[in-house]
Amino acid sequence: MFNLIIYYKMLSIPLRGLFKPKYAFEGFNMKLGMVRMMSGSCGCSPDKGTSQGDGGSKSKYQITYKPYKIPEYKPHDKKNMDLNRPMSPHVFIYAPTEPAMTSIVERITGMILTFYALVLSCGTLFLSNGVETYVSIIQSLDMSRPMIFLIKLSLGAPFAFHYFNGIRFCLWNACKMLSMKEVTDSAKKVYIGTAVLSVLFALF
Structure with a gap:
């Protein structure tokens, strides 16, 4: 008898896919089902508020059904504005860190x-006379030495900072310091x- 029950269970598994259920579920949303709206949990039946054991008397709780409607899509910002949610703090309210x-x-x-x-x-590619000609033109302007020093310093400082700070970032990527x-x-x-490398660029 026990073997017959096992055979019956094994044969009934492939047949289950032949029968389409009344309601189809997809994720947490019902495509064709109904949403059950309950005001509380109880042991009542869904037959318009009649309880199971009181002989058809009205129950305190009622179960109603209504067709499921897909919620209207709203962009993230519009949904937050409709719900009066505050926006995240802007980056400029924080104190700058090193x-x-x-x-x-x-x-x-x-x-x-x-x-x-x-x-x-x-x-180098598109100027007709090459870069050297325009360097000579700049040198012929007879600018003062302090002005030349400041121009060289401003041109060399980005390279120097990017070089040394890039080494620092590489050490961070190696989980050091x-x-x-x-x-x-x-x-x-x-x-x-x-500062040292920029001054060296400006002097030579």
């Missing part, structure tokens, strides 16, 4: 160096190296 500032300056100096490379490459004291000390070393 790791954040060095990271921002690293990206800015990277864009400046990219501009340098594009200007030099395009000048990540404590706050080491982060602060390495930032000071980057500032000193940037």
Whole structure:
């Protein structure tokens, strides 16, 4: 008898897919089903509020059904405005920190160096007389030595900072010098190296 029950169960499993259920579910949303709205949990039946054991008397709780409607799609910002949700604080309300500032300056100096490379490459390719001619024109302006020093200093400082701070970032990627004291000390070393190398660029 026990074997017959097992055979019956095994044969009935492939036949279950032949019968389509009355309601289909997809994830947590019902495509064709009904949403049950209950005001409380009880043992009553869904037959318009009649309880199971009181002989057809009205129950305190009622179960009603209504067709499921797909919610209207709203963008994230519009939904937050409709629900009166406050927006996230803006980045400028926070006090600047040294790791954040060095990271921002690293990206800015990277864009400046990219501009340098594009200007030099395009000048070499498209200028008729070459870059050397325009360098000679700039030298013929007879600018004062302090002015030349400041121009060279401003041109060399982005390269120096990007170089030293890039080494610092590589050490961070290697999981080194990540404590706050080491982060602060390495930032000071980057500032000193940037100043020294920029002055060397300006002098020679």
